[in-house]
Amino acid sequence: MRHLRSTAKLGRKGEHRNAMLANLVCSLIKKRRVTTTLAKAKAARSIAEKMVTLGKKNSQHARRLAAARLKTSARTFFRGTPSRKGKDVRDKWRSEEDVVHILFDKIAPGYTERSGGYTRIVKLGQRRGDAAQLAVLEWVESAGEDATESED
Secondary structure, three states, X not given: OOOOOOOOOOOOOHHHHXXXXXXXXXXXXXXXXXXXXXXXXXXXXXXXXXXXXXXXXXXXXXXXXXXXXXXXXXXXXXXXXXXXXXXXXXHHHHXXXXXXXXXXXXXXXXXXXXXXXXXXXXXXXXXXXXXXXXXXXXXXXXXXHHHHHHOO
C-alpha cells in the first residue's frame, strides 16, 4: 500500500531518480519548457517550485542548496577551452548554461509577488510507441519576461 508515501519512484533507484529529476529541472530552467511524461512532470514540478522558493531568498546559502540539489556547482570557474578563452566566453556560458545564475538572477525575481504555483503542466496526449501520457512542464507567466518570449 502507498499510504503516506509521497515519492513517485518512476521505475528507478533513488540516486538515478534524483539525477534524472535534477536534469529535468535544469532543462526547464534553461529552456523554459520541457516535454516529458506526465509522471515525470509531476515529480519535477515540486523540485522546480522549491528551487524558485530558494531563488526568491537570494542568499549565498540558498544558492549553495540549489546547486547541490541540481547537481551543479554554485560558482563557476569556467575558463573556456584552449582555443576559446576570455570574458566573452565566460559571460556567454554563464547566461546560457549556468542554471544557478539563470534561476536566481532571471527567473526568481519575476515571482517575488507570487507565493507559489510557479509552474504549470499541460497534457498533450499519448506517446505513439508505448502510449505513455505526455505533458509539457513550463513556467507560469512572470513579470513581463516570459510574456515577451512566448510571442516569438
